[in-house]
Amino acid sequence: MPQSVAIIIPCHNESENVPLIYQELVKTFRDDLTALQAQIWFVNDGSSDDTLQQIKQLQAKDDQVHFIDLSRSFGKEAAMYAGLSTAKADYYAVMDADLQDPPAMLPDMYAALQDGYDMAGAQRIDRSGEARMRSFFSDLFYKFINKVSQTQIVPGARDFRLMTRQVVEAVIQMTERNRFSKGLFSWVGFKTKYLPYRNIERQHGETSWSFMGLLRYALDGIIDFSEAPLTFVSILGIVSFVGSFLALIFIVVRAAIYGDPTAGWPSMVSIFLMIGGLQLFALGIVGRYIGRIYLETKRRPIFIAREIK
Known part of the structure; x- marks a missing residue:
């Protein structure tokens, strides 16, 4: 019986991107990850569009598709926790629905785990297509938090990663309400490999992360992991x-x-x-x-x- 992998995809107003990420995942598992049985878990984080309807349509024709419909928008961090704590599999992946996290990287991540790593993450090595001001403050954040915190966060690290069940069990044991997953993934330790890739722009829609939202998120990370x-x-x-x-x-x-x-x-x-x-x-x-x-x-x-x- 093949091993299973649960793909956790938080969604907030991603109705146009849900079918696209599904198609890319199906193609990746059909062509390059035949050794794994996929569970695709969409977490609807209080979407106001027809994201949930799009997910249900996919589930009606594919029993590999599952969903968690949250009672309201709890935020991406809570949505990731919902997926990780609900799904049951041998491996777990977390990725965005907007295709900025390319499913084509999953085979390389899986290969890293087969080489003895417990976790393989994506590291963005450039920010082409992103506003210069946002890139500047992002770089400044990584430099600052790595100087003041004992938990080191790799610059450009994304939430997109593939993990063993042991790593996920360690992460979901941390039940704090104010979550900064990049820090949590680093804090639990384990043997981790980061795979570099170049920035990919969103396929459809606008990001729900405003500059002030990102600033608050950065402050949360500094406060959560540093005195x-x-x-x-x-x-x-x-x-x-x-x-x-x-x-x-x-x-x-x-x-x-x-x-x-x-x-x-x-x-x-x-x-x-x-x-x-x-x-x-x-x-x-x-x-x-x-x-x-x-x-x-x-x-x-x-x-x-x-x-x-």
């Missing part, structure tokens, strides 16, 4: 205190020698504004961590499924 922001705030507070103390000594000495015809209010206002700004900045960072703790203590489910079939 550096808290350390930075502590150092900033010490530097601010020492600077203000030295400035206070200077003002007192100057007033004693030369007098102070302006009664000192400009310098006091400047110091108050500086300290107040630093305090608000520090509270904002600490608040992000406290907010994470607050959400985790609620123990709400990561996703709620309306239908699994």
Whole structure:
């Protein structure tokens, strides 16, 4: 009996891309991965178009197609967790529905696992077709998080990867609500090989990731895998205190020698504004961590499924 692989595909308003990714997967398994039996798991993440209808049409003619219909949009991270925790197979793959993750890479990923690796991931080595500003901030994010976090994330690494069941079981054991999968895949360890490829543009539709959404996602990753922001705030507070103390000594000495015809209010206002700004900045960072703790203590489910079939 051939081994099985579950392909997890989160979908949010991907009605035009669902038939295309299905066709590419069928072709790949028919021509290049005949040793594996495919399970194609579409996770409908609260789509407002006819994505679910497209998936059901595919399932009606192919019993290899399965779906999880979430009760609302929980986000891509929750959708991936839903698929990984629901499907049962020997191997698991995660990929986007927009064909930016080429199914043609799956045979090479499978070959890497046969060579002794536990996980094979895709690493994008260029960002052709992407806005320069987005590429700049993406590169900056990888450089920053790899300096402040003990969990190293390969620059350009995608969520697209093929994993053994052992890796997936380790990932789904981590039940935190605020998930940053690139960090989680790295944190669990295991022997991993990254396969380089050049950027591929979306086939249809617009990405649901806005610049601000990506920025929030990056901040989530930094907060989830590093205490550096808290350390930075502590150092900033010490530097601010020492600077203000030295400035206070200077003002007192100057007033004693030369007098102070302006009664000192400009310098006091400047110091108050500086300290107040630093305090608000520090509270904002600490608040992000406290907010994470607050959400985790609620123990709400990561996703709620309306239908699994």
